[in-house]
Amino acid sequence: MSNVNITKIESVNKKVEREDSKWAATWREYKKNRYLFFMLIPVIVWYAIFHYAPLYGILLAFKDFSPMLGILHSPWVGLDHFKFLFFQSPDFMRIFLNTLLISCYHMIFGFPAPIILALLLNELRFGWFKRIAQTISYLPHFFSWVVLSGIVIVMLSPSEGPVNYLLNMVGIEPIYFLADTDYFRSTLVGTGIWKEIGWGTIIYLAALTGIDPTLYEAAVIDGANRRKQIWYITLPSLLPVITILFILSLGGILNAGFDQIFNLYNPAVYEVADIIDTYVYRAGIVGAQFGLTTAVGLFKNVIGIALVLGTNYVVKKMGQEGVL
Amino acid sequence: MIYPFLHIASISVSSPAEASRFGIHIYPKEVDFTAWKQVLAQEKIWTGFGNSVFRTVVGTFLTLIVMSLCAYPLSRKNLPHRNFYTMIILFTMFFGGGIIPTYLLIRSLGLMNSVWVYILPGLVPTFSMLVLRNFFMSIPAELEESAKIDGANDIRILLTIVLPLSKAVLATLALWSAVAHWNAWFDAMLYITDESKQVLQTFLRNIVITNSDAETLGRSAIANIRYEASIKAATIMFAVLPILIVYPFLQKYFVKGTMIGSLKG
Numbered sequence: 392m393s394n395v396n397i398t399k400i401e402s403v404n405k406k407v408e409r410e411d412s413k414w415a416a417t418w419r420e421y422k423k424n425r426y427l428f429f430m431l432i433p434v435i436v437w438y439a440i441f442h443y444a445p446l447y448g449i450l451l452a453f454k455d456f457s458p459m460l461g462i463l464h465s466p467w468v469g470l471d472h473f474k475f476l477f478f479q480s481p482d483f484m485r486i487f488l489n490t491l492l493i494s495c496y497h498m499i500f501g502f503p504a505p506i507i508l509a510l511l512l513n514e515l516r517f518g519w520f521k522r523i524a525q526t527i528s529y530l531p532h533f534f535s536w537v538v539l540s541g542i543v544i545v546m547l548s549p550s551e552g553p554v555n556y557l558l559n560m561v562g563i564e565p566i567y568f569l570a571d572t573d574y575f576r577s578t579l580v581g582t583g584i585w586k587e588i589g590w591g592t593i594i595y596l597a598a599l600t601g602i603d604p605t606l607y608e609a610a611v612i613d614g615a616n617r618r619k620q621i622w623y624i625t626l627p628s629l630l631p632v633i634t635i636l637f638i639l640s641l642g643g644i645l646n647a648g649f650d651q652i653f654n655l656y657n658p659a660v661y662e663v664a665d666i667i668d669t670y671v672y673r674a675g676i677v678g679a680q681f682g683l684t685t686a687v688g689l690f691k692n693v694i695g696i697a698l699v700l701g702t703n704y705v706v707k708k709m710g711q712e713g714v715l
Numbered sequence: 716m717i718y719p720f721l722h723i724a725s726i727s728v729s730s731p732a733e734a735s736r737f738g739i740h741i742y743p744k745e746v747d748f749t750a751w752k753q754v755l756a757q758e759k760i761w762t763g764f765g766n767s768v769f770r771t772v773v774g775t776f777l778t779l780i781v782m783s784l785c786a787y788p789l790s791r792k793n794l795p796h797r798n799f800y801t802m803i804i805l806f807t808m809f810f811g812g813g814i815i816p817t818y819l820l821i822r823s824l825g826l827m828n829s830v831w832v833y834i835l836p837g838l839v840p841t842f843s844m845l846v847l848r849n850f851f852m853s854i855p856a857e858l859e860e861s862a863k864i865d866g867a868n869d870i871r872i873l874l875t876i877v878l879p880l881s882k883a884v885l886a887t888l889a890l891w892s893a894v895a896h897w898n899a900w901f902d903a904m905l906y907i908t909d910e911s912k913q914v915l916q917t918f919l920r921n922i923v924i925t926n927s928d929a930e931t932l933g934r935s936a937i938a939n940i941r942y943e944a945s946i947k948a949a950t951i952m953f954a955v956l957p958i959l960i961v962y963p964f965l966q967k968y969f970v971k972g973t974m975i976g977s978l979k980g
Binding site: 417427428429431437438440444462527528533534535537540541542545551553557589654668671672688695699 | 737787803804809813818819838898899919920924955
């Protein structure tokens with residue numbers, strides 16, 4: 392037995408002296424865990440095909456694409472597309488502004504909404520009623536914007552919809568919510584809240600259950616009414632969650648909700664409703680301006696990644712756990 | 716909150732006079748099932764339904780398998796170059812080719828007009844996979860170690876120990892994937908022109924939003940135009956009902972799962 396041990400130690404010493412020992416060691420590790428790699432490698436291949444191969448297409452942003460010549464042989468135009476977008480195209484600035492504005496509206500109104508609803512739901516005393524209310528509130532989240540837009544179009548119809556019917560009863564003229572540039576963005580935000588407010592309360596309600604009840608008891612002894620309790624105990628306790636979610640949503644500011652807008656918009660409201668993604672679709676897929684719209688997509692991607700990294704850094708600096 | 720659904724449901728079974736009545740609809744004052752008959756008689760609605768079911772079932776099933784195959788190795792600390800592999804996968808969550816390069820890729824792969832375009836490009840939802848990986852990482856190491864002492868290789872450990880313990884997480888991820896597949900419409904619109912392979916959501920879109928499906932809307936006969944509102948409503952309800960039926964049973968998985976995912980459980 393001991394002879395074998397001594398022999399083994401000697402042979403390990405010998406291996407370390409060889410020059411290719413690093414590669415051999417790595418290969419040995421791979422062989423040792425080969426089953427893990429049998430599992431992992433096909434998936435890596437999938438990522439290579441479906442996520443990394445398209446990155447090659449980003450070259451289109453710098454070329455004048457001709458389908459006959461293919462990506463590689465199409466003429467190189469450098470930053471021409473970007474120069475066009477920023478300095479010559481009247482559309483792009485408007486689209487960029489729309490995207491930012493719509494995202495901001497979504498955040499100003501849509502971000503506090505689930506918080507308020509969560510606080511209200513928390514006040515409910517009857518458990519069964521609270522559960523039913525929650526279940527109902529989650530429901531619109533599970534439908535696609537195709538379904539929900541179909542419903543919204545009927546509800547907001549100027550001739551047949553109940554919203555305009557109620558307005559009519561108080562003497563207001565019918566409003567073409569979906570075709571009126573003054574009302575379209577508000578409609579987007581309102582229907583967006585309808586869809587996501589319930590789902591958004593889940594995290595806040597979970598956080599609310601984690602607040603120490605003795606804090607509330609102490610507040611009651613000090614004579615605080617319900618409103619003061621919420622202001623001085625509940626909200627500050629929710630602050631970490633609120634902060635993280637707010638900063639994360641900042642990272643997605645250039646995604647203003649393509650699904651929703653694409654299904655609700657129409658040419659009458661393009662000037663207020665067109666966002667980066669809808670423009671890329673119309674000019675790119677339908678209009679086949681591959682080079683230009685790839686440039687737009689690249690711009691959006693780079694800003695997006697900068698925002699995500701930046702906001703993640705801020706979150707970490709504030710002492711919270713980041714996403715990355 | 717749910718009034719809009721009641722409104723649509725009521726209109727779908729209302730007579731034309733009642734359907735176009737300007738007002739609040741909660742229940743139909745005059746019942747007429749013609750719209751539903753018209754919708755259910757459309758063959759394309761049923762092919763759409765079938766394609767959606769195919770996509771949801773096969774897509775979710777394959778996604779679960781491939782996600783597990785990916786998450787398990789990434790969860791093992793002894794995987795060589797583990798950080799490298801995790802990083803290259805994580806990177807794809809933040810940076811991608813965009814609509815145009817992906818479109819060109821699908822074209823060059825020959826996936827245009829193939830039902831596999833519904834399943835292959837979205838096979839591994841990275842966020843879900845990471846949730847699964849985190850869960851695998853939380854399984855006590857003693858279980859794996861004692862199995863290794865008994866001579867089990869990684870595949871056996873995955874199948875006999877790790878996966879059975881992960882049923883709850885897998886159920887949640889399966890539901891996320893199923894909902895995403897059922898509701899998907901954009902990839903179908905971009906890549907599929909063959910009507911026999913189209914999904915329900917796209918047909919719904921053509922009927923209700925773009926108004927381009929003249930056949931279903933019954934515009935061939937003048938008499939049928941009065942039913943347009945009810946036909947649209949019936950089609951919406953047809954797409955809504957499957958989810959409504961399944962929802963009460965699965966609701967608790969959705970909620971628990973979101974908490975797992977977001978609180979990094």
